[in-house]
Amino acid sequence: MGKYKIHFTRTAQKSLNKISKQIIPKILSAISGLSFDPFPKGSRKLTGFSSIFRIRVQNYRIIYEIIDNEIIIKILKIGHRKDIYR
Secondary structure: OOOOEEEEOHHHHHHHHHOOOOOHHHHHHHHHHHOOOOOOOOOEEOOOOOOEEEEEEOOEEEEEEEEHHHOEEEEEEEEEOOOOOO
16 A cells, blocks of 8 residues: 555644643654555544544544555544544
């Protein structure tokens, strides 16, 4: 399988800038790992969607969409677990 390209939505980029500076490197590491393995251990498919998944990084969630025909992973949302699904 080829290496996926990572694209951030504007919403995801803004929410990443608001997160604590200590957790940002861990989140970015998890996101860069998605380019090699879009289904890492612990990833879950969101119910009701065909190609949208989430991964956990401590108390934060990364919601992403896999677009196979373009070999792209689109980061949709990043946020604290209590707020991300609203």
